[in-house]
Amino acid sequence: MKAMETSGSQWRETNCHQVPTTRVRYHVLAIICILAVITYIQRLGFSNALPVIKESFGLHDEHMGYLQAAFLVAYGIFQVPGGLVGDRFGGRHVLTFLVLGWSVMTASVACTALLPQIITVQFTALLVLRFLFGAFQAGGFPVIGRIVADWMPMTERGRAQGAIWMLSRLGGALIPFLFVWLFALCGGWSIPFVLIGCLGLFWCAGFWPWHRNRPEEMAQVSPGERELIAAGRPPTTYQTHSVPWDRMSRSLSVWSLCLMYGCTGFSGNFFTAMLPLYLSDHRRLGKVDTAWLAALPLLAGAGACILGGTTSDWLIRRWDNRRWGRRAVGALGLALASLAFLSVPWIGETWLLGLMLTATFFGNDLTMGPAWASCADIGERHAGTLSGTMNMIGAFAGAGGTAIAGYLFRRGQPQLVFVIFAAVYLLAALSWFGVDVTKRLTDKT
Secondary structure (H helix, E strand, C coil), X not given: CCHXXXXXXXXXXXXXXXXXXXXXXXXXXXXXXXXXXXXXXXXXXXXXXXXHHHXXXXXXXXXXXXXXXXXXXXXXXXXXXXXXXXXXXXHHHHHHHHHHHHHHHHHHHHHHHHXXXXXXXXXXXXXXXXXXXXXXXXXXXXXHHHHHHHHCCHHHHHHHHHHHHHHHHHHHHHHHHHHHHHHHHHCCCHHHHHHHHHHHXXXXXXXXXXXXXXXXXXXXXXXXXXXXXXXXXXXXXXCCCCCCHHHXXXXXXXXXXXXXXXXXXHHHHHHHHCHHHHHHHHCCCCHHHHHHHHHHHHXXXXXXXXXXXXXXXXXXXXXXXXXXXXXXXXXXHHHHHHHHHHHHHHCCCHHHHHXXXXXXXXXXXXXXXXXXXXXXXXXHHHHHHHHHHHHHHHHHHHHHHHHHHHHHHHCCCHHHHHHXXXXXXXXXXXXXXXXXXXXXXXXXX
């Protein structure tokens, strides 16, 4: 067991003659980061178009909450199946299929503008498309988690996951301004959905012909790089292994990780689902101010993702303690998010509102790199399944939070929304203390 806990620095000291001559793993990480940008452009495109769609179809806030909840419910239902399929077949075929599916669903939103001007018909069509979009996107990050576990050394996983989530946030920060420009250029909201849907098709055309599921399947990867990637992992083959559901169900780390991510999803999905609507309809901000205040938290989140993942990896090397290297960053970030979010409804100045929203999402995203790296650390060859389980809980909780926000906004109680969200963030911070990444599902007991 001790040999398996050898740090990356120790491995390099004792194996300094085996310097990798290739860096193919970073090429894999780069193409996954590009997908992360596209994923959030497509996901948050709908959120940023909500005020326009709401006005165009004559819908209200509760409708908007249900549309976002439909996405998150489907996103939750198909998380574990997506992770299981990714673990079984690898990332190449599965991820390509998923990206093609959700990109088609994105473009199909434009078709609802052609339907009869009947609220029930248009709302139902949007509801179905959001559900299908969520079903396809559900497997995306669990399969990416599988790819990270296969391609990145243990000592680089936090930084890799931080980079992936950083780029996803940059995509989310870009879309408010991209949509303002596309709406003006195209004279409406439908054609922009077709255009952003095509981004996923172009990505698949580059990813599928080149990528391979594992380093040993790609001739460009040198033996030195393969050894570096495998360093410190438990001995394993890439045969099919049954998922240790019983061990997962008895693991305090798994339960704590899922509770933490569920609470984070409950509160954090407000930013990706309801924030533009809140700023436009409840704060009465103009389009430019709404775009900026919707984008700034995501820009801060981008920096927090890479900072959180990199800091977590650095603390592990510094303290030689993987348990606290993951815990400390995640808990600190969510405590900050709780304090900042609690102040939001009582702030009048636009600049201060933007600062508190930005601080909240910065704290939210400090936890992303450590959380997803923890799935790889604990799950190892079952990383996709564990990632899917964690993200499933986050999606279901996010659906509940989104529906509650829409319900309370319509009934004139926005302050209560933020009090609830702040309390749930605090619970998420406390949940980190139950996560121990040194207790892996693959360890024999």
